[in-house]
Amino acid sequence: MPIEELIKTAVILGVVVGALAPVITWIERKQSAMMQDRIGANRADIAGITVLGLLHPLADVVKLFTKEDFIPQGANRVMHTIAPLIAALPAIIAYGVIPFGGVYMFGDYELSLAVADPDWGILYIFAIASIATYGTVLGGWSSNNNWSLLGAMRASAQMISYEVTMGLSIVGILMVFQTLSLVTIGVEQDTTMRVFGFVDRLFGVPLPAFLDWVRIPAWGIFYQPLAFVMFLACMMAENKRPPFDMPEGESEIIAGFFLEYSGMRFGLFYMSEFIQVVVIAGLMTALFLGGWTIPYLSTETIIGGVGSVFGTGFATGLCILLHFGSFMIKVLVMIWLQMALRWTLPRFRYDQVMDLCWKMILPLSIVNILVTGAVMLAARS
Amino acid sequence: MTVFSFLFYLFAAMAVVSALAMVLNVRNTVAAALSLVVTMISLAAIYVLMEAHLVGAIQIMVYAGAIVVLFLFVVMLLNLRQDAFAPGRQWLVKSGAALVGLLIGAQLVRLLATPLPVAPPLPEGFGGYRAVGIALYTDYVLLVEMASLLLLAAIVGALILAKRKIE
Numbered sequence: 107m108p109i110e111e112l113i114k115t116a117v118i119l120g121v122v123v124g125a126l127a128p129v130i131t132w133i134e135r136k137q138s139a140m141m142q143d144r145i146g147a148n149r150a151d152i153a154g155i156t157v158l159g160l161l162h163p164l165a166d167v168v169k170l171f172t173k174e175d176f177i178p179q180g181a182n183r184v185m186h187t188i189a190p191l192i193a194a195l196p197a198i199i200a201y202g203v204i205p206f207g208g209v210y211m212f213g214d215y216e217l218s219l220a221v222a223d224p225d226w227g228i229l230y231i232f233a234i235a236s237i238a239t240y241g242t243v244l245g246g247w248s249s250n251n252n253w254s255l256l257g258a259m260r261a262s263a264q265m266i267s268y269e270v271t272m273g274l275s276i277v278g279i280l281m282v283f284q285t286l287s288l289v290t291i292g293v294e295q296d297t298t299m300r301v302f303g304f305v306d307r308l309f310g311v312p313l314p315a316f317l318d319w320v321r322i323p324a325w326g327i328f329y330q331p332l333a334f335v336m337f338l339a340c341m342m343a344e345n346k347r348p349p350f351d352m353p354e355g356e357s358e359i360i361a362g363f364f365l366e367y368s369g370m371r372f373g374l375f376y377m378s379e380f381i382q383v384v385v386i387a388g389l390m391t392a393l394f395l396g397g398w399t400i401p402y403l404s405t406e407t408i409i410g411g412v413g414s415v416f417g418t419g420f421a422t423g424l425c426i427l428l429h430f431g432s433f434m435i436k437v438l439v440m441i442w443l444q445m446a447l448r449w450t451l452p453r454f455r456y457d458q459v460m461d462l463c464w465k466m467i468l469p470l471s472i473v474n475i476l477v478t479g480a481v482m483l484a485a486r487s
Numbered sequence: 488m489t490v491f492s493f494l495f496y497l498f499a500a501m502a503v504v505s506a507l508a509m510v511l512n513v514r515n516t517v518a519a520a521l522s523l524v525v526t527m528i529s530l531a532a533i534y535v536l537m538e539a540h541l542v543g544a545i546q547i548m549v550y551a552g553a554i555v556v557l558f559l560f561v562v563m564l565l566n567l568r569q570d571a572f573a574p575g576r577q578w579l580v581k582s583g584a585a586l587v588g589l590l591i592g593a594q595l596v597r598l599l600a601t602p603l604p605v606a607p608p609l610p611e612g613f614g615g616y617r618a619v620g621i622a623l624y625t626d627y628v629l630l631v632e633m634a635s636l637l638l639l640a641a642i643v644g645a646l647i648l649a650k651r652k653i654e
Contacts, residue, residue, distance in 0.1 A: 233547035
């Protein structure tokens with residue numbers, strides 16, 4: 107139904123691009139201020155009211171829109187104009203397949219809280235992510251500036267390298283859940299698993315019955331802890347924020363690929379990084395942190411328990427709200443983690459970034475695939 | 488006109504126009520490479536319309552997302568000038584292109600003259616990652632392994648070339 111899709115798209119765009127992305131620029135300032143024992147963003151005010159510095163994103167936007175939109179001499183005007191759009195669009199449309207809630211039944215009407223749920227959802231995200239390289243590369247090339255060109259070169263090498271490992275590091279998760287659809291992966295995580303289940307599944311040793319009650323949520327992070335770390339590293343490297351900010355570098359190539367950008371065109375590059383932070387958080391949540399699910403409280407339990415008292419319709423509505431809240435909390439935790447990493451780790455050298463990709467994550471993810479396959483084979487027989 | 492055929496003709500037209508733009512833009516190499524990207528994305532959209540989701544996604548990931556980026560990389564590093572293209576063999580290339588175009592045009596006219604047969608319905612899951620994966624790793628496993636050996640040889644060769652000391 108097109109109306110339903112439009113509403114869902116509007117919710118995603120409103121919450122993520124309209125509300126969350128500006129607010130996380132504020133979170134980044136405040137969090138870095140706390141970590142560095144500063145007071146932080148607190149000056150922007152309307153008639154003396156500062157609201158904890160929350161007006162800074164507003165001040166940013168006003169400043170960026172009123173600045174001169176500068177195109178350097180000798181630049182390729184067309185490319186210079188469209189490059190920020192190519193950089194920002196993939197980050198926004200990647201949300202299309204990230205589910206912010208499960209599938210709910212209102213009588214015969216099925217409501218799925220993802221804009222689209224293709225059978226090949228993760229492939230869609232990887233395909234979209236690989237397009238984002240062009241924005242960076244073209245921005246650097248079209249500026250007719252050697253520092254920008256160097257930044258673009260570094261960006262393309264870094265992003266192509268990490269695309270390879272990004273795909274490989276996630277294969278273990280796909281093997282465990284046996285699907286590429288993000289909604290199905292979320293549904294699969296809406297349960298619990300026995301902590302000691304591997305003992306009787308793998309070694310055939312019967313367990314005392316009380317150990318069956320020791321359970322953890324069946325989340326991806328518990329099946330594939332190594333993949334969680336590797337995938338997060340790859341996604342952060344794709345996003346080019348510190349500590350992976352090779353395409354920029356104040357002491358070597360100044361601002362790198364967006365050196366010659368000003369005003370809102372610079373703002374688009376800047377915002378696309380923050381939008382991508384939210385994409386990463388949403389994707390990590392969907393794949394590793396159980397998506398919208400609530401630990402130890404499956405959808406059937408909520409609808410069955412509340413529905414027996416207040417009716418199924420009310421219970422389903424409540425369930426949607428709880429699930430959306432659960433999803434947003436997890437997303438905020440993942441955003442916090444990325445910010446904390448960004449302000450904790452020192453910047454890598456270029457060769458360290460490449461070594462991490464090709465000599466650490468690539469072999470480790472192949473080993474991870476082999477071990478996952480061996481364990482699954484042993485558990486099945 | 489259904490949504491399906493509208494989308495098909497839209498992306499088909501995009502693919503043809505951008506492919507032409509690539510060939511005609513050969514002196515402006517970056518614009519040519521970008522036209523190639525648009526061709527790749529339009530082709531991927533057509534694959535997706537034809538239920539070949541996996542091929543569509545891989546088309547974007549591998550061709551648009553990696554190979555053409557490497558083209559761009561090289562083009563930008565070389566920074567080609569207009570005079571890099573010698574006028575010597577131009578007539579050969581142009582007459583060859585005209586010949587191929589004529590052949591394809593004749594074929595198109597022949598095809599359009601006869602009514603197209605109705606395609607049989609696709610089996611469940613056709614073109615999805617499951618069907619393609621099972622076919623690749625059971626019926627065609629020898630070919631997959633041969634292709635991977637070929638790629639391995641290419642990687643080793645590239646490494647040896649890169650390691651060679653420059654006199």
